[in-house]
Amino acid sequence: MRIYLPATSAGLRALLDDGELGPAPLTAFAVTPGLREWYHDDDVEALEYAALSEAARASLRLIDADATAAWRRVVVALDAAEDQVEVRDDLDRGVVRLAAPVIAAQVASVHVDDADAEPAVTAAAGAITAADLGDEGAQEKVDDADGFELSWYAPQELEQLLASF
Template sequence: MRVYLPATTTVLARLSSTGVLGPAPLTAFAVTPGLREYYIDDDIEELEYVAANEAARAALRLIATDPSAAPRRIVVAADVPDPSVEVRDDLDRGVVRIAVEVPLGWCASVHADDADAAATVAVAARRIDAADLGDTEAEELVDDAEGFELSWYATQEIDDLLANAG
């Protein structure tokens, strides 16, 4: 199953040095029955885009708790064997739990904010909890960050991405 794992520069650096995302279990996002039902869309690319955006929003929460992370939303797309993935639409649409560490070899690509998004992402990360609780002003700040498209990187480009992430 293709999954989208929220990450930070800290998490990405650990993936680069150890060759795995972990420890398990990991929370990720995917095209689940709940996501399909909510969006009533058969276009798999559109649904994967939604799942990746949910992971990018979750990356804001990770940035907020990691003072050493650069203010860049990062999403790792990986193909995880189905038996290792548990659909958790009961938590939220598109949520999955991965029961194993994810080796770099399963990772298909990395998606990350460009430098021009950093200031907006930093503000959004500080306000993500308030946005989740319904604060309208905070929601607008998070929406501003979500207005930036994530750039695509091959897994071979992780070290270059980290070197330029600041």
């Protein structure tokens, strides 16, 4: 099952140095029944993009909580066995929980903002909690960050990517 795990630059560093992201349980996003119902689309690629987008938004919350994180959204795309994934659409659309830490061999790709997104991501990370509570001005800042596409990186490019932060 393809999973989209929100992360930060610090999480990527742990993945590179330790070979895993954890500890479990980890909250992530995937194409779940709740996401399918909300998105009203049968195109798998569109549904996966929606799950990736939800993970990118969740990355803002992690950035806001981690003073050491670079001001770039990070999503780790990985493959997990279905018996290691619990669908939690009751929490929000597309939410899943992973029962085990993510190991480097599971990683299919990494998606990260380019440097030009940093001002928007900085503003959005500081506004994400207020946006979650319905503040329209804060939501505009989050939407501005959502307007930036994440760049795709292969797992073997992780060290080079981290050097660019």
